[in-house]
Amino acid sequence: xxxxxxxxxxxxxxxxxxxxxxxxxxxxxxxxxxxxxxxxxxxxxxxxxxxxxxxxxxxxxxxxxxxxxxxxxxxxxxxxxxxxxxxxxxxxxxxxxxxxxxxxxxxxxxxxxxxxxxxxxxxxxxxxxxxxxxxxxxxxxxxxxxxxxxxxxxxxxxxxxxxxxxxxxxxxxxxxxxxxxxxxxxxxxxxxxxxxxxxxxxxxxxxxxxxxxxxxxxxxxxxxxxxxxxxxxxxxxxxxxxxxxxxxxxxxxxxxxxxxxxxxxxxxxxxxxxxxxxxxxxxxxxxxxxxxxxxxxxxxxxxxxxxxxxxxxxxxxxxxxxxxxxxxxxxxxxxxxxxxxxxxx
Amino acid sequence: xxxxxxxxxxxxxxxxxxxxxxxxxxxxxxxxxxxxxxxxxxxxxxxxxxxxxxxxxxxxxxxxxxxxxxxxxxxxxxxxxxxxxxxxxxxxxxxxxxxxxxxxxxxxxxxxxxxxxxxxxxxxxxxxxxxxxxxxxxxxxxxxxxxxxxxxxxxxxxxxxxxxxxxxxxxxxxxxxxxxxxxxxxxxxxxxxxxxxxxxxxxxxxxxxxxxxxxxxxxxxxxxxxxxxxxxxxxxxxxxxxxxxxxxxxxxxxxxxxxxxxxxxxxxxxxxxxxxxxxxxxxxxxxxxxxxxxxxxxxxxxxxxxxxxxxxxxxxxxxxxxxxxxxxxxxxxxxxxxxxxxxxxxxxxxxxxxxxxxxxxxxxxxxxxxxxxxxxxxxxxxxxxxxxxxxxxxxxxxxxxxxxxxxxxxxxxxxxxxxxxxxxxxxxxxxxxxxxxxxxxxxxxxxxxxxxxxxxxxxxxxxxxxxxxxxxxxxxxxxxxxxxxxxxxxxxxxxxxxxxxxxxxxxxxxxxxxxxxxxxxxxxxxxxxxxxxx
Numbered sequence: 001x002x003x004x005x006x007x008x009x010x011x012x013x014x015x016x017x018x019x020x021x022x023x024x025x026x027x028x029x030x031x032x033x034x035x036x037x038x039x040x041x042x043x044x045x046x047x048x049x050x051x052x053x054x055x056x057x058x059x060x061x062x063x064x065x066x067x068x069x070x071x072x073x074x075x076x077x078x079x080x081x082x083x084x085x086x087x088x089x090x091x092x093x094x095x096x097x098x099x100x101x102x103x104x105x106x107x108x109x110x111x112x113x114x115x116x117x118x119x120x121x122x123x124x125x126x127x128x129x130x131x132x133x134x135x136x137x138x139x140x141x142x143x144x145x146x147x148x149x150x151x152x153x154x155x156x157x158x159x160x161x162x163x164x165x166x167x168x169x170x171x172x173x174x175x176x177x178x179x180x181x182x183x184x185x186x187x188x189x190x191x192x193x194x195x196x197x198x199x200x201x202x203x204x205x206x207x208x209x210x211x212x213x214x215x216x217x218x219x220x221x222x223x224x225x226x227x228x229x230x231x232x233x234x235x236x237x238x239x240x241x242x243x244x245x246x247x248x249x250x251x252x253x254x255x256x257x258x259x260x261x262x263x264x265x266x267x268x269x270x271x272x273x274x275x276x277x278x279x280x281x282x283x284x285x286x287x288x289x290x291x292x293x294x295x296x297x298x299x300x301x302x303x304x305x306x307x308x309x310x311x312x313x314x315x316x317x318x319x320x321x322x323x324x325x326x327x328x329x330x331x332x333x334x335x336x337x338x339x340x341x342x343x344x345x
Numbered sequence: 346x347x348x349x350x351x352x353x354x355x356x357x358x359x360x361x362x363x364x365x366x367x368x369x370x371x372x373x374x375x376x377x378x379x380x381x382x383x384x385x386x387x388x389x390x391x392x393x394x395x396x397x398x399x400x401x402x403x404x405x406x407x408x409x410x411x412x413x414x415x416x417x418x419x420x421x422x423x424x425x426x427x428x429x430x431x432x433x434x435x436x437x438x439x440x441x442x443x444x445x446x447x448x449x450x451x452x453x454x455x456x457x458x459x460x461x462x463x464x465x466x467x468x469x470x471x472x473x474x475x476x477x478x479x480x481x482x483x484x485x486x487x488x489x490x491x492x493x494x495x496x497x498x499x500x501x502x503x504x505x506x507x508x509x510x511x512x513x514x515x516x517x518x519x520x521x522x523x524x525x526x527x528x529x530x531x532x533x534x535x536x537x538x539x540x541x542x543x544x545x546x547x548x549x550x551x552x553x554x555x556x557x558x559x560x561x562x563x564x565x566x567x568x569x570x571x572x573x574x575x576x577x578x579x580x581x582x583x584x585x586x587x588x589x590x591x592x593x594x595x596x597x598x599x600x601x602x603x604x605x606x607x608x609x610x611x612x613x614x615x616x617x618x619x620x621x622x623x624x625x626x627x628x629x630x631x632x633x634x635x636x637x638x639x640x641x642x643x644x645x646x647x648x649x650x651x652x653x654x655x656x657x658x659x660x661x662x663x664x665x666x667x668x669x670x671x672x673x674x675x676x677x678x679x680x681x682x683x684x685x686x687x688x689x690x691x692x693x694x695x696x697x698x699x700x701x702x703x704x705x706x707x708x709x710x711x712x713x714x715x716x717x718x719x720x721x722x723x724x725x726x727x728x729x730x731x732x733x734x735x736x737x738x739x740x741x742x743x744x745x746x747x748x749x750x751x752x753x754x755x756x757x758x759x760x761x762x763x764x765x766x767x768x769x770x771x772x773x774x775x776x777x778x779x780x781x782x783x784x785x786x787x788x789x790x791x792x793x794x795x796x797x798x799x800x801x802x803x804x805x806x807x808x809x810x811x812x813x814x815x816x817x818x819x820x821x822x823x824x825x826x827x828x829x830x831x832x833x834x835x836x837x838x839x840x841x842x843x844x845x846x847x848x849x850x851x852x853x854x855x856x857x858x859x860x861x862x863x864x865x866x867x868x869x870x871x872x873x874x875x876x877x878x879x
Binding site (some may be wrong): 017168 | 703707708713715716719720799806810814824828831835836847851856858859863
């Protein structure tokens with residue numbers, strides 16, 4: 001099997017997977033909630049009305065009643081809840097692939113979903129991007145060093161510290177870091193309120209960096225452990241291979257053996273893990289962002305889930321799925337180039 | 346044949362145990378797990394207090410032992426010198442002296458429980474003989490002492506920072522009485538103190554004066570059968586009807602100023618209608634308690650509502666262990682089956698497994714779990730089984746990855762000479778899987794269980810954090826404890842950032858999840874000799 005055939009195969013897989021994911025998301029956001037929430041026999045129409053349409057205040061005049069009726073009509077028409085599910089599915093597919101993500105529903109955020117995503121994505125990309133890269137660099141570096149000094153003080157100590165960090169709940173770690181900052185600076189923790197989303201200017205960028213610092217540290221600390229353990233394990237396996245014995249027998253310096261021969265092979269599994277992490281960047285760090293009230297997509301998703309703001313949820317899930325698929329696809333292709341065994345079967 | 350196989354298995358288990366005992370980290374992990382298992386199993390005995398919605402002491406009490414630190418050293422301990430959560434046991438009733446001005450007219454009995462404690466209530470039918478005259482009670486003008494119950498207790502040490510008396514009363518019916526009051530009295534060698542400036546009126550106003558005040562004989566009035574909590578804090582005290590204004594001093598210093606014997610009395614007072622014949626009240630007394638709040642309580646203090654943190658920690662261990670272990674075993678069992686099918690049978694099985702794994706990997710699973718549990722908890726029937734569904738979800742998102750790990754092991758075992766030999770002499774698929782494949786992947790299976798349990802314990806805590814806002818508070822877990830403590834832990838310097846409430850669940854989660862990882866590592870190095878130090 002040549003490289004071309006391999007790429008073609010991966011492309012087909014990715015497309016099939018995308019279709020499956022879309023079907024799953026449709027079920028998750030448009031069928032399952034109503035199976036669970038709507039009493040048996042109640043039509044979607046009434047159920048959606050009860051869920052999303054605010055009741056007109058008891059003494060509201062004719063105009064207000066009309067207004068609420070319009071909202072209800074808009075909800076039913078826009079999301080097709082007055083149509084059979086086959087039509088809704090077609091509508092869903094069409095909307096998703098043409099980027100018509102609709103409007104927020106419920107008492108939380110208002111306006112078009114896409115605007116929220118565009119506003120918040122930079123924050124999430126900044127936070128998750130920087131912490132993912134930092135975690136991978138530190139994790140890979142420490143993992144390689146620990147594996148080469150196996151059983152020594154450095155290996156044992158970094159292993160135990162990272163194992164401990166790995167077993168702390170993220171929000172516990174975040175709170176402790178926040179408390180540490182409060183104790184050091186003597187002032188309460190100031191988060192970047194969502195109201196400042198539209199501001200610009202240098203002081204604003206400085207305040208963003210300030211507000212990103214602690215979540216960044218939290219996520220990096222939480223992320224290092226996994227990378228480190230994988231890298232260390234793969235590296236240990238790699239050092240045990242015959243070609244390393246061969247390289248050593250040739251009399252190559254230990255540095256060359258480790259970093260040229262062993263590391264190059266041991267970095268492969270990390271490529272997939274890194275691609276997955278990058279793919280998930282937009283899903284945000286839902287817990288960390290909530291703890292620090294960081295105005296990213298994770299926090300937006302957190303509020304959306306609590307009030308059944310399903311247009312937001314399904315839009316985010318769709319975008320995340322597409323991104324992850326693309327990243328995994330890219331990783332597969334890179335893998336094909338790096339490791340000839342994969343594409344030749 | 347079967348017996349021989351059994352003996353072999355026993356011998357191999359013994360060999361594994363021998364190797365395991367040598368592993369230091371494995372033993373440390375096992376000891377930590379054993380500690381929490383003991384906590385979970387003996388929860389009813391270790392932590393007798395109901396963990397939530399049950400105020401045992403004042404809010405934000407520090408642990409008793411924390412008084413070794415200078416800043417807490419002069420905090421008095423919370424006490425409940427008089428406690429009758431219910432009267433089902435003869436012993437509890439025997440500790441009380443029952444009375445009233447007309448003692449012979451008091452008929453005690455046992456009725457239904459007033460609160461979650463499950464103990465029965467004391468049924469009292471109290472009446473005053475003859476035609477009523479003006480009441481003579483010193484605390485309430487015109488009131489008659491229909492019933493009282495009292496108990497002695499010893500007091501020594503520092504006065505509490507404040508104290509409170511609580512009782513649950515349900516009035517069944519009244520005859521010839523226009524109002525019912527409850528009064529608490531604390532007495533010592535220096536005098537009696539009546540608690541509360543406005544005594545609690547128990548009888549609902551609907552049937553008091555307007556309905557039967559004008560008539561001579563008020564008909565028996567059925568009071569709506571509701572329990573009423575009578576809660577009196579030490580604010581103003583009365584001595585023999587004269588209010589002692591205590592804005593200048595701490596009432597505790599006045600009441601608890603001597604060491605020695607005290608008497609706590611609960612009075613039920615009724616204001617009879619003039620000239621009513623034999624006025625009577627019948628009622629239940631659900632519980633009577635006197636709390637002395639100091640600022641220090643129990644092993645781990647109290648939370649922001651005065652719940653016992655130690656009880657929460659102990660009961661919470663059950664949930665972490667149950668969800669972690671059950672979903673760990675479930676996911677690995679399913680993953681092993683699928684992994685063996687995909688690895689040994691190959692073909693379509695393998696293809697389906699790979700595609701499903703790819704599919705699961707692409708889902709952002711923490712948001713997914715959050716969404717599904719939120720929707721589930723909206724449905725009352727599903728919410729009552731929420732832990733079952735959480736375990737199912739955990740299994741659903743994790744089995745494919747486990748299956749992949751098992752599959753690669755099966756692939757390598759499959760090619761070994763003895764498997765080929767077995768196949769050559771006609772060993773069937775079932776026989777080979779049972780005798781050769783399964784024993785060779787069991788090591789991996791055990792370590793996968795341990796590693797996954799660790800992950801699930803953390804995942805459960807994370808899910809608790811996310812769904813705390815939509816959770817109905819019927820049970821407590823470590824994750825929920827952390828979530829509820831979080832606002833105080835980062836922003837309440839007055840309560841010392843509630844370290845006694847915030848740290849224990851966090852450390853417990855970390856310790857338990859780390860312990861399972863250590864056990865997993867130890868098992869891994871036993872079954873996977875390549876990992877052993879060379």
